[in-house]
Amino acid sequence: MTISYNWLCDYLPDNLTVKPNPELLSRILTSVGLDVESLSPYQSVKGLYEGLVVGEVLSCEPHPDADKLKVTRVNAGGPEPLQIVCGAPNVAVGQKVIVALEGTTIYPEEGQALKIKTARIRGVESQGMLCAEDEIGLGKSHAGILVLPGNLKPGSPLSDFLKPYSDHIYEIGLTPNHMDAMSHVGIAREICAFLSHQEKKDFKVKMPAAPHFSIDNQSLPVTVKIENRKACARYSGISIGGLEIRDSPSWMQEKLKAIGIRPINNVVDITNFVLHEMGQPLHAYDASAIKGHKIIVKNLTAGTSFITLDGKERKLDAEDLMICDAEAPLCIAGVFGGLGSGIINSSKSLFLESAWFNPSAIRKTSFRHGLRTDAAVHFEKGMDISGTVPALKRAAALIREYAGGQIVSDIIDVYPEPFPKDQILLKYHYLKKLSGKNYHSVTVKNILLSLGFDILREGPDDLLVAPPYHKPDIQLPADIVEEIMRIDGYDNIEIPSAITISPSVETERNAEAMREKIAGFLSGTGFSEILTNSITNSAYYGTEELETAVKMINNLSAELNIMRPSMLETGLESISWNLNRKSHGIRFFEFGKSYQSQQVGRYLELNHCCLYLAGDLQAQSWKGKPQPTDFFYLKGICESILELVAVKGTAVQTTHPKLSVAMEMVHGKYRLFHLGQVNNSVLIKFGIRQPVYFADLNWDNLLMLASQQTLVFTELPRQVPVNRDLALIVEKSLPFESVEKALQKIGLEKLQQVQLFDIFESEKLGKDKKSLAISFTFLDPEKTLTDKEIEDMMSRIMKTAESELKAEIRK
Numbered sequence: 001m002t003i004s005y006n007w008l009c010d011y012l013p014d015n016l017t018v019k020p021n022p023e024l025l026s027r028i029l030t031s032v033g034l035d036v037e038s039l040s041p042y043q044s045v046k047g048l049y050e051g052l053v054v055g056e057v058l059s060c061e062p063h064p065d066a067d068k069l070k071v072t073r074v075n076a077g078g079p080e081p082l083q084i085v086c087g088a089p090n091v092a093v094g095q096k097v098i099v100a101l102e103g104t105t106i107y108p109e110e111g112q113a114l115k116i117k118t119a120r121i122r123g124v125e126s127q128g129m130l131c132a133e134d135e136i137g138l139g140k141s142h143a144g145i146l147v148l149p150g151n152l153k154p155g156s157p158l159s160d161f162l163k164p165y166s167d168h169i170y171e172i173g174l175t176p177n178h179m180d181a182m183s184h185v186g187i188a189r190e191i192c193a194f195l196s197h198q199e200k201k202d203f204k205v206k207m208p209a210a211p212h213f214s215i216d217n218q219s220l221p222v223t224v225k226i227e228n229r230k231a232c233a234r235y236s237g238i239s240i241g242g243l244e245i246r247d248s249p250s251w252m253q254e255k256l257k258a259i260g261i262r263p264i265n266n267v268v269d270i271t272n273f274v275l276h277e278m279g280q281p282l283h284a285y286d287a288s289a290i291k292g293h294k295i296i297v298k299n300l301t302a303g304t305s306f307i308t309l310d311g312k313e314r315k316l317d318a319e320d321l322m323i324c325d326a327e328a329p330l331c332i333a334g335v336f337g338g339l340g341s342g343i344i345n346s347s348k349s350l351f352l353e354s355a356w357f358n359p360s361a362i363r364k365t366s367f368r369h370g371l372r373t374d375a376a377v378h379f380e381k382g383m384d385i386s387g388t389v390p391a392l393k394r395a396a397a398l399i400r401e402y403a404g405g406q407i408v409s410d411i412i413d414v415y416p417e418p419f420p421k422d423q424i425l426l427k428y429h430y431l432k433k434l435s436g437k438n439y440h441s442v443t444v445k446n447i448l449l450s451l452g453f454d455i456l457r458e459g460p461d462d463l464l465v466a467p468p469y470h471k472p473d474i475q476l477p478a479d480i481v482e483e484i485m486r487i488d489g490y491d492n493i494e495i496p497s498a499i500t501i502s503p504s505v506e507t508e509r510n511a512e513a514m515r516e517k518i519a520g521f522l523s524g525t526g527f528s529e530i531l532t533n534s535i536t537n538s539a540y541y542g543t544e545e546l547e548t549a550v551k552m553i554n555n556l557s558a559e560l561n562i563m564r565p566s567m568l569e570t571g572l573e574s575i576s577w578n579l580n581r582k583s584h585g586i587r588f589f590e591f592g593k594s595y596q597s598q599q600v601g602r603y604l605e606l607n608h609c610c611l612y613l614a615g616d617l618q619a620q621s622w623k624g625k626p627q628p629t630d631f632f633y634l635k636g637i638c639e640s641i642l643e644l645v646a647v648k649g650t651a652v653q654t655t656h657p658k659l660s661v662a663m664e665m666v667h668g669k670y671r672l673f674h675l676g677q678v679n680n681s682v683l684i685k686f687g688i689r690q691p692v693y694f695a696d697l698n699w700d701n702l703l704m705l706a707s708q709q710t711l712v713f714t715e716l717p718r719q720v721p722v723n724r725d726l727a728l729i730v731e732k733s734l735p736f737e738s739v740e741k742a743l744q745k746i747g748l749e750k751l752q753q754v755q756l757f758d759i760f761e762s763e764k765l766g767k768d769k770k771s772l773a774i775s776f777t778f779l780d781p782e783k784t785l786t787d788k789e790i791e792d793m794m795s796r797i798m799k800t801a802e803s804e805l806k807a808e809i810r811k
Contacts, residue, residue, distance in 0.1 A: 077155010292326025
């Protein structure tokens, strides 16, 4: 929520001892639970014309060495006139002009800031600058210097004449339950309640002065009918004729621009102004576009076409609430207007709408059509149903004042089933229990009254209250306790001298310990942990995955509409983001969940640990060239993870729709990993143009298998291991995995390790042949191995290789 300090101060009471400065107001807002995310200065013109003064041209002579330049003497209010060289064709004696004095920084409409200093221009000294409007950010014209009115005094600051607007802007992070703070008046109400409590005085919001409201005539009556009363509980409106569409007053434009709203015309600006002043969205229809002088609030048949103000044709859903006339739809209620019914420059009369729409219905429609308007954001958080008519009167009075209009109908207020106020009983012992503080009953009463609560009954031990309509989130005694604590100030909550806790029973200690162990290993290996959103975009996934995907009913946006069926895509989003910012050597890991829908109302959550690799393993340096990431590095990391938890895995070649060179690691019937290089067809969706390697660990299977293992520690061997190397010429298609399996069948207990350290391919070896260089490590923990024992074992290895692998021993 964007709030203007100057605008907010318009509603603070005059009887304040001292008006809070922007920084103090920021601390007050944060204290009452309205988190100020930023406070920044605002200037309508950068620099606010500091250093620019009014000057009078006393003389103007041609430059002795430049045909298009002139040498002027200018009275800028100093003891002596300034000599300024000027190239403007319109400079003349007697003009009042804008002078940038030496040391002044000017901010052009386009380009960089420029600091003025004395300089020699074609041999003539120039002691300042005469400015055109584009050179000081006032406009875009560069036809000549800007000539000011002749009654201005030389040397007077330009800011005294042009009066640039300055302000301070707050960005407030509102929680969903604070719809009452989505306006300047609403936030002023919170500040007054806080100051009333802190200073023990009664401060009230200074509401905007309302001129006498009267009906001029009844020449443009409009009837209103609500067919869907659940989606529209109240609808108010009024007709205004005799309009003159023009610019809104400058003070209103400055306020709107300060909070980031572009002024359009007087009518549209007034509706935006009242929205941000009072929090009530309004919509203005061109009255000539309302057929039959009827407004009907209803739902239309699914698939009905409707063209919105942005010129786009949209297909309506049966749940979309529409504002219609006697013949056709005019507006998507509470969200966006229609192309044919909006206010245009030729509009002479309008119908002004102020209504209460169901928050859930508006939110669904807004996200369904991707229309996140200010009105929709306000409506979806819940509105003050009692505020429709006051906002309507405020806007109508402003339109009559600044658009020359006349009120040409009665106020129409269709409110078929008035909302009753809730009644909540607050017990003082419950307040103390929840807040930890013993509040006096008078303090509680005063705080609630300052927030607009009605006191229905006062008892010795309790208080019966009715929350105001502008706080629809207040439904429980706990909500009232929160309101009291907010206004009292969260900083005033007492810290007890002793805190007692109940020890908890750790039910997932082993799982968390293993997670920490693996995370520590990966971090030590150079990986960084990431955390991605489990809600993602369905466009990333294929038809088969979407059939079992968990779809969001009330999604946050059109792009975040399903729970992720797999973790690959959300990780690729992070990789793409980092690659686009020139990150190299990406190594990520993430613990997370994927989701599947098994049947209506039943869902499956699967736990994963995923690895993502892209770029170089080793950056280029004076030691050598960069080493690119490859599949085998990823496979080695996966094997190390299994070794870390004492689970043996067997690598199996497989296929995967999203991976090439795909492989699985299994333990019996349990799949532990699937890994491989991500297909280009997947990468292109994320704008990734380099190889990415991915491994997905089935965390639930690993956790179950690891819990069945027993880690046994043995002392280090006292004997020295013996290494032997052997080169085998085999078929090029033979994987090293087959070699390992063949050697395991021999059953050599003293063979501790088999390591492939080189692969060589050459035509000299024969067609479709390759050479595998393998290192064998032998160890007997009880004694030193003799040469004969080692040769016997090597002989058995060579015979197995020749017989089972059809290998040739390379000499």
